[in-house]
Amino acid sequence: MKVALENWRQARHAELSGPDSWLGLVGLFWLEPGSNRVGSGDDCPVRLPTGPAWLGELDWQAGRLLWRAADGSERELQTDREGKPSTVDHENLSFFVVDRDSRFAVRLRDRDWASRRPFVGLACFPEDPAWIITADWLPLEPPLMMEVPNVSGELKPVSVAFRAVFAVDGQNVELLPMSVGEREVFFVFRDRTSGKETYGAGRFLKANPAVDGRITLDFNRAFNPPCAFTPFATCPLPPPENWLPFAVPAGEKRWQGDH
Incomplete structure (x- = not known):
């Protein structure tokens, strides 16, 4: 690993x-x-x-x-x-x-x-197997229609038909995917490190498609969105449903050149 x-x-x-x-x-x-x-x-x-x-x-x-x-x-x-x-x-x-x-x-x-300004790299949390989480992949019936904002203040409708449900330290939480494809599932989330150790507008996470009603979320691979590096990106922001009530000290930290 x-x-x-x-x-x-x-x-x-x-x-x-x-x-x-x-x-x-x-x-x-x-x-x-x-x-x-x-x-x-x-x-x-x-x-x-x-x-x-x-x-x-x-x-x-x-x-x-x-x-x-x-x-x-x-x-x-x-x-x-x-x-x-x-x-x-x-x-x-x-x-x-x-x-x-x-x-x-x-x-x-x-x-x-x-x-003119070479990239010096990203700081990351140490790898922690505890943040490789197997979640239940449960259908939403009927599907939920969310309006997801981006950094430009615009809203994009997103239809959500599944949710990833898991527990951390006894707290039951869920993440809603922004997209579900044949090759990957894409999430945008915030946690208690956002704006402190990690980028304030949240981070991205990609996962392999669910198998037999289970999906693996490897937060060691949580990464900064493009808008962490440039003002010329139009990144989606995490919906309130994806604001985790605890810190996730895994994955990429805030970029040092963050504006």
Whole structure:
């Protein structure tokens, strides 16, 4: 188990220190239907920190998104709604479009960010087998419809059909998943370490799908959400149902560069 956890932490470090890290984001720009100019000029709603005054334009029409570059080339872009989005690159800058409930926004990334401020790593609690918890995976009948807020103050409806039920030191608690897929179950939670030893807005946790009505929650793999590293993320916040009434001294601690 210790080797597996160390491998997981090394993969996290590689992800956060690489050119596509959340730490490399330098802008988030919400688009309007129609033409949106991209460049370093004052008239560009998608404002680049460097480069030409006009790099091109993003044309959002009837749910389609076209990139028209200054050189006359044109291509349709895919957002992150169905997976990995299309990217547009210019020197060290790269941008892509995210879809948030049919609202489009450009995320701008500086892929050379680490040359100026290398990632020094994350502090973590020591591994503790006591925080590998097998919970009951119980259906909710009827399913619960929650409005989950994000860091931008928006609400997203989430349908919850199951809950993970377990006990810690005699306290019976439950966690509601934000999503349940074929490969993983995703949770967002807070606990008594939030805002102190861990990130104030809570942490994320992924688990393998339940088997025979049981699901394993390994809190040693609780990790910081993207919004712990950048103001240009739109992370979901833990619903009140997922505010645990005790400390969970496991997983990633608050990032030292936390803003």
